[in-house]
Amino acid sequence: MTSVTTDMIIDSSYDTFDLKFNIDTSNQQYEQGFHFDKEAVKKASAEIKGRLRQNGYKGLVNDNYYKGVGAPVESNWSLDHKLQAANLNWSVDTSILRYGDKLQFFDTNNQAVYRSDTGTLFSVTSDTWTPFQNVDVVNAFDEFCNSAGIEMERLGHLREGRLVFASAVVNESWAVMDTDDIIAARLLLTNSHEYGKGLTAKLNAIRLVCCNGITRKVSIGQRSISHTNGFSKAAVQAILESSKQNFVDLGLLIDKFAQTQVNNREAREILVETLGDRNEEGNLVQYDDQNRLVQSSFTAFANHTSIGAHYETSRGTAWELLNCVTEQINHHSRSAGETHMNSMWNGGKARIESKMVNALALAYVSPSRNKQAQTVGVSAF
Template sequence: MAHLVEQMAYVGATPWHGLGKRLTQKQPLEVWQREAGMNWQIQDSPVHFKSDTVGTLGSIHSFPEHKVLYRSDTKAPLSVVSNRYQVVQPREVLEFYRDLTEVAGYELETAGVLKGGRKFWALARTGQSTALKGNDMVNGYLLLATSCDGTLATTATPTTIRVVCNNTLSIAVNGASQAIKVPHSTHFDPRAVKQQLGITVSVWDDFMYRMRTLAERKVQWPEAMGFFMNVLCDTNVHNPIPNVLPNKRAMEKVQSLYEGKGRGSEMESTRGTAWGLLNAVTEYVDHERRARSSEYRMDSAWFGQGAVIKQRALHAALRLIA
């Protein structure tokens, strides 16, 4: 099977079953651009098509309202979009971090290309870090990703990663995601996005205060079952098989992760707590959920249905401490 991750670079531990090129820390963005496979441009061309006519070779017509996007290096087609589509180049994703890494203390940790160039991202550690009880470390990151096929707006997402298990979670405060999305119908302005993000200590402290509260909130088994049911099972859908839970495999897996099989599940912050419930779901989505490959699971966990499940789990956990 072809890899969904076409090329990527990283520092630190090898991610996703050994894919990617490992770099030493503090590399300049130009090295990241080359090693992450982001040293090409998105180019465009008018759309033309051939109409077949019986007995002739057909004729060439144009489709003036649309354009083809293609890679400058391989000339491989990426998508057909409207002429109003605003392209964000791979180098722009890395350039977004230039002042953050050179001045603000951020450090790039991964960057790469998905789906033949139709999606690309970079992830940087912010330098923010918090220890929950029992020295359960959570680090702050900023993920910037975009697409050139309309499947993803250019999105900057403040994210946490729990060190013991590499579970990822997008930061949300008062029920609202802190992600900034720039649709491809408008121009991507990096400075405006950074201002909107308000990459401040107060947002981090507010979110981590809630995570500490989750780590203090003890839950009983019926409460845990209700949590997993609400997050993983659509109980409003008619189930044709009596006494069989919808999404039974997922339920069994997250229960086992919560009850001691999960990485870090025996830590003081996690054992029998709402923080443990949340991490059972995030570990399931990031590392255990069924997918065609680990790359597809990563794509879902960051940008697709997996990300939706994790946010549902976060909202359900926060309701336990409301």
């Protein structure tokens, strides 16, 4: 009997984790001349799931979540290798600020900060400010990940290089209601080349069946995460523990959403009230005149056509309604590439997610948990 091995299966080839096999007989013989052992397949399936879980589902997330922005990196790569792979092998330069129709005027107290290879202007600052270089930023990201015991997965830039990011695998996952509806966690570190903006940390919760992502702010209290003098162990651990706690809080809230049935009337009302357009008098316009996001999200909910709607945790629930919205802004938006990811992490799409999570928590989470739900929601962006 031919044995089934997991080495033949590529991690990223799976679109879902609903790995079930309908086999009438345990040893059905195929025309190819080998026997298909049901128990061996079950064992292989379990091993695949275990391997994917152990590496933080890296293949699935790297292939489907980042929309081609940035590049996958390995922890054992050299700093130069990472910079080259992520197209960060350029410098941030400064020059005297000149102006006028013939550039005849100049300001000795201010300077232009720009990208060396493209000339893109990043900022105008005082002449005493020294920008950090990509090599310094990525080295700081490496130092953070090493200190936290996590692995960098993706490295790149947004907004034409103004913002450098690293996404690291937080070896945590959440099975919604203990099912195959899996959510993976990532810690997003960003550093700006613009004056007055420093290092930030956020949590990305990524649903694997559709690679919808929800961005949460990581609370670090009064601890500084400035990389000017390196990271303290206490600050790094505080950020890591905060991200893990935020992930657990979000998972508990999602479990509550997955247990909450929502009918079509309620779904439409929540969408219109939360994300709907208003007229000049400030009143909500009728559903038929509402924006594309409201109508597309409701259509997907009413017809159960969103990715992952086949899960019992999702069908006809507040969790399905949330994913109808996140799918629209994650996968059906008109924006793409760096513009899309910056909006998902730092801009309008992140605010839409936050508003929808808050609205569902206020509408459906029991009074005893309203306080916790609001805290989770408010910290989203």
